[in-house]
Amino acid sequence: MDEVAVPDWNDADLQAICKHMSILAFDLDNTLARSKRPMSEAMAERIAKLTHLVNIAVVTGGKMALVESQVLAMLANKDVRYEALHVMPTSGARYYRWIDGDWSCIYAHNLTDEQRQRATESLERHAREQGIWEEHPWGDRIEDRGSQITFSALGQQAPSHAKEVWDPGNVKKAKLVASVAPDIPDLTVRSGGFTSVDISLSGVDKAYAVRALAEQTHTSVASIAFVGDRMDPGGNDYPAALAGAMALRVQGPEDTLTLCDELISWCSAIR
The missing domain is CATH 3.40.50.1000 (HAD superfamily/HAD-like)
Structure with missing residues:
Protein backbone atom coordinates (compact mmCIF):
# COMPACT_ATOMS: atom_id res chain seq x y z
CA MET A 1 0.00 0.00 0.00
CA HIS A 109 -13.57 -8.75 20.12
CA ASN A 110 -11.68 -10.54 22.89
CA LEU A 111 -8.65 -12.79 22.67
CA THR A 112 -9.02 -16.39 23.83
CA ASP A 113 -7.21 -17.61 26.95
CA GLU A 114 -4.84 -19.62 24.76
CA GLN A 115 -4.04 -16.60 22.58
CA ARG A 116 -3.37 -14.48 25.66
CA GLN A 117 -0.99 -17.07 27.07
CA ARG A 118 0.99 -17.44 23.84
CA ALA A 119 1.26 -13.68 23.41
CA THR A 120 2.36 -13.08 26.98
CA GLU A 121 4.97 -15.86 26.94
CA SER A 122 6.45 -14.69 23.63
CA LEU A 123 6.67 -11.06 24.75
CA GLU A 124 8.48 -11.89 27.97
CA ARG A 125 10.87 -14.37 26.37
CA HIS A 126 11.97 -12.05 23.57
CA ALA A 127 12.11 -8.96 25.81
CA ARG A 128 14.46 -10.82 28.14
CA GLU A 129 16.60 -12.03 25.23
CA GLN A 130 16.87 -8.49 23.86
CA GLY A 131 17.73 -6.92 27.20
CA ILE A 132 14.60 -4.78 27.45
CA TRP A 133 12.96 -6.61 30.36
CA GLU A 134 13.45 -3.86 32.95
CA GLU A 135 14.25 -5.08 36.46
CA HIS A 136 12.56 -2.16 38.22
CA PRO A 137 9.58 -1.06 36.11
CA TRP A 138 6.89 1.45 37.00
CA GLY A 139 4.01 -1.03 37.31
CA ASP A 140 3.22 -4.09 35.22
CA ARG A 141 5.30 -4.75 32.11
CA ILE A 142 2.56 -6.80 30.44
CA GLU A 143 -1.13 -5.95 30.72
CA ASP A 144 -4.03 -8.14 29.64
CA ARG A 145 -6.68 -5.78 28.28
CA GLY A 146 -9.05 -8.55 27.23
CA SER A 147 -9.09 -7.65 23.57
CA GLN A 148 -5.39 -6.73 23.56
CA ILE A 149 -2.13 -7.70 25.27
CA THR A 150 0.22 -4.75 25.77
CA PHE A 151 3.92 -4.84 26.66
CA SER A 152 5.19 -1.64 28.26
CA ALA A 153 8.97 -1.76 28.52
CA LEU A 154 9.22 0.62 31.48
CA GLY A 155 5.94 -0.42 33.11
CA GLN A 156 2.40 0.82 32.69
CA GLN A 157 2.85 3.76 35.06
CA ALA A 158 6.20 5.04 33.77
CA PRO A 159 6.43 8.86 33.61
CA SER A 160 6.13 10.50 30.22
CA HIS A 161 9.66 11.94 30.25
CA ALA A 162 11.15 8.46 30.70
CA LYS A 163 8.98 6.96 27.97
CA GLU A 164 9.82 9.63 25.42
CA VAL A 165 13.57 9.03 25.58
CA TRP A 166 13.56 5.22 25.83
CA ASP A 167 13.32 4.40 22.11
CA PRO A 168 13.06 7.63 20.05
CA GLY A 169 13.91 5.85 16.80
CA ASN A 170 11.52 2.92 17.45
CA VAL A 171 14.44 0.50 16.97
CA LYS A 172 13.85 -1.52 20.16
CA LYS A 173 10.13 -1.85 19.58
CA ALA A 174 10.57 -2.80 15.92
CA LYS A 175 13.01 -5.56 16.90
CA LEU A 176 10.61 -6.92 19.51
CA VAL A 177 7.69 -6.83 17.06
CA ALA A 178 9.74 -8.71 14.45
CA SER A 179 10.70 -11.39 16.97
CA VAL A 180 7.27 -11.93 18.49
CA ALA A 181 5.18 -11.90 15.30
CA PRO A 182 6.31 -15.34 13.99
CA ASP A 183 5.37 -16.95 17.33
CA ILE A 184 1.73 -15.87 17.03
CA PRO A 185 0.89 -15.72 13.30
CA ASP A 186 -2.86 -15.68 14.00
CA LEU A 187 -2.53 -12.35 15.83
CA THR A 188 -1.32 -8.86 14.92
CA VAL A 189 1.79 -7.51 16.66
CA ARG A 190 2.50 -3.80 16.26
CA SER A 191 4.29 -0.88 17.82
CA GLY A 192 2.11 1.08 20.21
CA GLY A 193 3.09 4.15 22.20
CA PHE A 194 6.58 5.33 23.12
CA THR A 195 7.51 2.13 24.97
CA SER A 196 4.74 -0.31 24.10
CA VAL A 197 4.01 -3.20 21.77
CA ASP A 198 0.37 -4.23 21.28
CA ILE A 199 -1.01 -7.63 20.33
CA SER A 200 -4.58 -8.04 19.12
CA LEU A 201 -6.71 -10.06 16.75
CA SER A 202 -5.46 -9.92 13.19
CA GLY A 203 -6.50 -6.76 11.41
Missing part, protein backbone atom coordinates in the same frame (compact mmCIF):
# COMPACT_ATOMS: atom_id res chain seq x y z
CA ASP A 2 1.28 3.47 -0.89
CA GLU A 3 2.29 5.78 1.93
CA VAL A 4 0.05 8.69 2.87
CA ALA A 5 1.43 12.16 3.59
CA VAL A 6 -0.17 13.33 6.84
CA PRO A 7 -0.09 17.11 7.35
CA ASP A 8 0.70 18.86 10.58
CA TRP A 9 -2.58 20.25 11.88
CA ASN A 10 -1.56 23.86 11.22
CA ASP A 11 -0.77 23.10 7.58
CA ALA A 12 -4.20 21.58 6.88
CA ASP A 13 -7.29 23.26 5.42
CA LEU A 14 -9.37 23.17 8.59
CA GLN A 15 -12.30 24.97 6.98
CA ALA A 16 -12.59 22.25 4.34
CA ILE A 17 -12.23 19.53 6.97
CA CYS A 18 -15.02 21.03 9.06
CA LYS A 19 -17.28 21.18 6.02
CA HIS A 20 -16.81 17.51 5.24
CA MET A 21 -16.37 15.76 8.57
CA SER A 22 -19.16 13.85 10.28
CA ILE A 23 -16.96 12.57 13.15
CA LEU A 24 -13.90 14.10 14.81
CA ALA A 25 -11.76 11.30 16.26
CA PHE A 26 -8.87 11.69 18.68
CA ASP A 27 -6.07 9.44 19.84
CA LEU A 28 -5.71 9.66 23.62
CA ASP A 29 -2.15 9.40 24.99
CA ASN A 30 0.01 12.37 24.01
CA THR A 31 -2.85 13.74 21.92
CA LEU A 32 -5.67 14.57 24.35
CA ALA A 33 -3.57 13.97 27.46
CA ARG A 34 -0.10 12.96 28.55
CA SER A 35 0.39 9.23 28.86
CA LYS A 36 -1.85 7.75 31.58
CA ARG A 37 -2.66 11.25 32.90
CA PRO A 38 -6.10 12.92 32.97
CA MET A 39 -6.65 15.48 30.25
CA SER A 40 -6.56 19.09 31.39
CA GLU A 41 -9.57 21.15 32.41
CA ALA A 42 -8.98 23.28 29.33
CA MET A 43 -9.06 20.21 27.07
CA ALA A 44 -12.21 18.94 28.76
CA GLU A 45 -13.91 22.28 28.11
CA ARG A 46 -13.00 22.12 24.40
CA ILE A 47 -14.16 18.52 23.98
CA ALA A 48 -17.44 19.36 25.73
CA LYS A 49 -18.00 22.28 23.34
CA LEU A 50 -17.19 20.13 20.33
CA THR A 51 -19.82 17.52 21.27
CA HIS A 52 -22.45 20.17 20.51
CA LEU A 53 -20.96 20.73 17.05
CA VAL A 54 -19.89 17.30 15.79
CA ASN A 55 -19.72 13.65 16.84
CA ILE A 56 -16.53 12.96 18.84
CA ALA A 57 -14.65 9.66 19.03
CA VAL A 58 -11.81 8.64 21.34
CA VAL A 59 -9.77 5.84 19.76
CA THR A 60 -6.97 4.49 21.92
CA GLY A 61 -4.83 1.43 22.44
CA GLY A 62 -5.64 1.68 26.15
CA LYS A 63 -8.46 -0.06 27.96
CA MET A 64 -11.83 1.44 28.87
CA ALA A 65 -10.73 2.13 32.45
CA LEU A 66 -8.09 4.54 31.15
CA VAL A 67 -10.61 6.36 28.97
CA GLU A 68 -12.80 6.69 32.05
CA SER A 69 -10.00 8.14 34.21
CA GLN A 70 -8.30 10.27 31.56
CA VAL A 71 -11.31 11.59 29.63
CA LEU A 72 -14.77 10.77 30.96
CA ALA A 73 -14.02 11.73 34.57
CA MET A 74 -12.80 15.13 33.37
CA LEU A 75 -16.02 15.66 31.41
CA ALA A 76 -18.29 14.79 34.34
CA ASN A 77 -19.03 18.37 35.39
CA LYS A 78 -19.09 19.83 31.86
CA ASP A 79 -21.96 20.52 29.47
CA VAL A 80 -21.50 17.42 27.31
CA ARG A 81 -23.78 15.95 24.67
CA TYR A 82 -22.97 12.36 25.61
CA GLU A 83 -24.98 10.95 22.72
CA ALA A 84 -22.32 12.45 20.44
CA LEU A 85 -19.46 10.53 22.10
CA HIS A 86 -18.00 7.30 20.69
CA VAL A 87 -15.41 5.43 22.76
CA MET A 88 -13.16 2.83 21.13
CA PRO A 89 -10.58 1.31 23.50
CA THR A 90 -7.94 -1.26 22.52
CA SER A 91 -7.64 0.23 19.02
CA GLY A 92 -11.27 -0.36 18.19
CA ALA A 93 -11.52 -3.95 19.43
CA ARG A 94 -14.26 -2.59 21.71
CA TYR A 95 -16.87 0.09 21.07
CA TYR A 96 -18.98 1.95 23.65
CA ARG A 97 -21.93 4.35 23.32
CA TRP A 98 -23.95 6.33 25.85
CA ILE A 99 -27.36 4.68 26.07
CA ASP A 100 -30.07 5.33 28.67
CA GLY A 101 -27.72 7.21 30.94
CA ASP A 102 -24.78 4.81 30.96
CA TRP A 103 -21.97 3.47 28.80
CA SER A 104 -22.95 0.34 26.88
CA CYS A 105 -20.55 -2.00 25.09
CA ILE A 106 -21.81 -2.36 21.52
CA TYR A 107 -19.22 -5.01 20.61
CA ALA A 108 -16.06 -6.60 22.02
CA VAL A 204 -7.55 -4.85 14.53
CA ASP A 205 -5.76 -1.50 14.49
CA LYS A 206 -6.84 2.11 14.03
CA ALA A 207 -7.67 1.44 10.38
CA TYR A 208 -10.10 -1.18 11.62
CA ALA A 209 -11.36 1.30 14.21
CA VAL A 210 -12.28 4.02 11.72
CA ARG A 211 -13.91 1.49 9.38
CA ALA A 212 -15.94 0.04 12.25
CA LEU A 213 -16.86 3.55 13.41
CA ALA A 214 -18.06 4.45 9.92
CA GLU A 215 -20.13 1.27 9.74
CA GLN A 216 -21.66 1.75 13.18
CA THR A 217 -22.61 5.37 12.44
CA HIS A 218 -23.69 4.83 8.81
CA THR A 219 -21.15 7.27 7.44
CA SER A 220 -17.92 7.00 5.43
CA VAL A 221 -14.31 6.73 6.56
CA ALA A 222 -13.53 9.72 4.33
CA SER A 223 -15.81 11.88 6.50
CA ILE A 224 -13.89 11.04 9.69
CA ALA A 225 -11.13 13.42 10.79
CA PHE A 226 -8.52 11.67 12.93
CA VAL A 227 -6.12 13.58 15.19
CA GLY A 228 -3.04 11.80 16.52
CA ASP A 229 0.58 12.29 17.54
CA ARG A 230 2.00 9.12 15.93
CA MET A 231 1.18 9.68 12.28
CA ASP A 232 4.46 8.57 10.70
CA PRO A 233 4.62 5.18 8.96
CA GLY A 234 4.91 2.64 11.75
CA GLY A 235 3.10 4.89 14.23
CA ASN A 236 -0.05 3.47 15.79
CA ASP A 237 -2.23 6.37 14.54
CA TYR A 238 -0.99 6.08 10.94
CA PRO A 239 -3.34 3.19 9.96
CA ALA A 240 -6.27 5.60 10.28
CA ALA A 241 -4.68 7.72 7.55
CA LEU A 242 -4.07 4.66 5.38
CA ALA A 243 -7.74 3.72 5.74
CA GLY A 244 -8.76 7.06 4.23
CA ALA A 245 -9.59 9.24 7.23
CA MET A 246 -8.69 12.94 7.12
CA ALA A 247 -5.60 12.59 9.30
CA LEU A 248 -4.00 15.45 11.24
CA ARG A 249 -0.70 15.27 13.10
CA VAL A 250 -0.16 16.96 16.45
CA GLN A 251 2.97 17.00 18.60
CA GLY A 252 1.16 16.78 21.92
CA PRO A 253 -1.83 18.01 23.93
CA GLU A 254 -0.75 21.64 23.59
CA ASP A 255 -1.12 21.37 19.81
CA THR A 256 -4.45 19.58 20.20
CA LEU A 257 -5.80 22.33 22.45
CA THR A 258 -5.03 25.00 19.86
CA LEU A 259 -6.42 22.80 17.09
CA CYS A 260 -9.66 22.36 19.05
CA ASP A 261 -10.05 26.14 19.33
CA GLU A 262 -9.65 26.44 15.56
CA LEU A 263 -12.14 23.62 14.92
CA ILE A 264 -14.68 25.11 17.32
CA SER A 265 -14.41 28.43 15.49
CA TRP A 266 -14.77 26.92 12.01
CA CYS A 267 -17.54 24.47 12.95
CA SER A 268 -19.51 27.19 14.73
CA ALA A 269 -19.34 29.38 11.62
CA ILE A 270 -20.27 26.58 9.21
CA ARG A 271 -22.98 24.72 11.08
